[in-house]
Amino acid sequence: MLGSRVLSAKSHLLRCSSTGQFQYIQADQLEVSPGGSGYMSRIETEYLLNEALHNNSMADLLPNYVEPFALTPSTGGTAIDSNGKIYYSDGDRQEIWVLAPNGTTSLLARDHRLLWIDALWLGTQQRLWMCASQLNRGDLFLPPGNQINTIKKPIYIYTIDDGRRPHTLDHT
Template sequence: MLWSTLIFGLSFSLPAHGDVTKDRDDRLKTAVILDTPTTGASTTPDGRAFLKLARVDGTTGSQVVEIVGDDYTLIPYPNEEWNSWNASTDSAADSERKYVSTNAQRVGPDGNLWVIDSGDLQNFSNSSKLISFNLTTNEVERIYYLGDATTKDGSINDVRFNGKYACLTEYTIGSIIVLDLETGDARMVLREHKSTVALMPLSAEGHFLRTQSTGELEYIHADQEEVSPDGKYFYYQPAIGYMWRIETKYLNDALKNDTTAELLPNYVEPFSLTPSTGGSAIDAQGNIYYSDGDRQEIRILAPNGTTTLLVRDERLLWVDAIWLDTKQRLWLCASQLNRGNRFLQPNNQSTTIEKPIYVYNIDVGHSPPRLDHA
């Protein structure tokens, strides 16, 4: 198999603090050790921690779990029933009250745990949903069914909050979904716009990735997203990079205004020439932290568009969704997603994932924005 390599002609300056080396950086502290990959952690201010497990290593089991105890015990969240989806035996009604194909989870500004289930819209029309769990009662507070907004070919990826509105990236078509959290109204916008569609295939560890089932190059469209701490801008990009931004007032108005929705491309502007990225987070100062899947790096993108290197470490293998907690620590899930059974591996191996799987912390000296998460 012929691998192609992505090279970005970018230069980055090192931060003044810390001793950054190519192979290992002592600022990285182990937070969790796992037997299966995770593509996202989130925490509450009082110390509860949750993970989205990615079954790309051939294992089966829960998709969303809570970490309990010092031995990293994983408890299905909110229970085993929600995590018990079986496509062969479950019904359409089951698809509305179980995780079908979760893609992300995060603690929102309201203190609830929000789970993004891209579902299986080819077979179950109400399986694509955004679920809000009350972390006091551990019960469902509300479910937003998004099948009408995404269409059967769409797959929601992640969510960010801005007051009464939420924005979700959709990665198989390439679009943004705007959701009114009060009314439940949702609309797909910027469908197949140049800012939401990947120009190049996904890349990791210096190679383009190919789908294992077909051998075709993998394109992941609108993926990473953040809202500025003042709520003015929505930042987003395809997984291969090239970050864009748009003022949120236009997105919010487009939810119910056909004219604004049609004019949205006029308000989109390029923001940064980012690389192939697994995940991102934003702090209260508006700095965006993002992973570089080719170089095992975490970089900081300042509000003025300049970029610096935070950490480079060979252990940061495909860091997916990044989380910034109230103790000013980034949670970095080294998912090794690119080495899993979703993608074609060298020598016809099903996976090349090396276990155990690690989640790391690194102090950054900044807090998360209250606008988007607790």
């Protein structure tokens, strides 16, 4: 399924460095809630696990089971906790947001250093790990001014401690 929203970071639409074409959001993040169904856009896990849907003709039916759930920004990563809350990054605003199972959102952190947070991870020490990958500054995208690879090293990993527990299915 082709993405319908252009990727963006720091309020700039991102283009592929090799083609100059806009880059679209695809199905990148996948989280499984404690009840077995995901959020943002969601699909019941049974449809992903159903063997009959894995052949080519039946796989085309999967989009019929996807439901929109929450409007989220261009995000680099997600993590889910044991209560089904999804933590996601906002690449435009350098923020981390929390999406509750009922669809409400709340701001967790905002900092200019949280540039393209990717691969969020909830560890068993009840800490949220966030890698500031700066992917928008790498060779894949044409940044403003067309300067290729403006990643500033070192690349940092930040953490927030506040008692979050990882989802049991995420740590099996």
